[in-house]
Amino acid sequence: MSRRPRPSDPDRPARSNIVDVAALLFGEKGYHGTSVRDISSHVGILAGSLYSHIDSKQELLAEILRRYSARARAVR
Numbered sequence: 001m002s003r004r005p006r007p008s009d010p011d012r013p014a015r016s017n018i019v020d021v022a023a024l025l026f027g028e029k030g031y032h033g034t035s036v037r038d039i040s041s042h043v044g045i046l047a048g049s050l051y052s053h054i055d056s057k058q059e060l061l062a063e064i065l066r067r068y069s070a071r072a073r074a075v076r
Contacts, residue, residue, distance in 0.1 A: 015053045018043055019067070022060040031061055 021042045025034040036057055040050040054060055 014043075018050065018053055019060060019063050022057075023064045023067075026061065026064065031057075 018039065022034070022039050025038055025042065028034075029038070034057075036050055037047045039057075039060070040047040043050070
């Protein structure tokens with residue numbers, strides 16, 4: 001079962017920051033060139049601790065795509 005934080009989830013700011021960092025790194029190094037360790041290092045937590053906020057690197061990519069898709073639809 002996937003862990004989806006609710007808006008009132010105290011994890012939300014950390015998760016949002018993780019998604020932002022992942023988007024930046026994916027843009028710079030590509031999805032395959034970015035490791036979970038890269039993301040956790042930039043966020044300032046251990047790689048294993050990252051998984052208390054996310055399920056997978058693939059989930060991060062999906063979240064990034066959802067965000068950009070929502071922004072694109074809002075512009076129309």
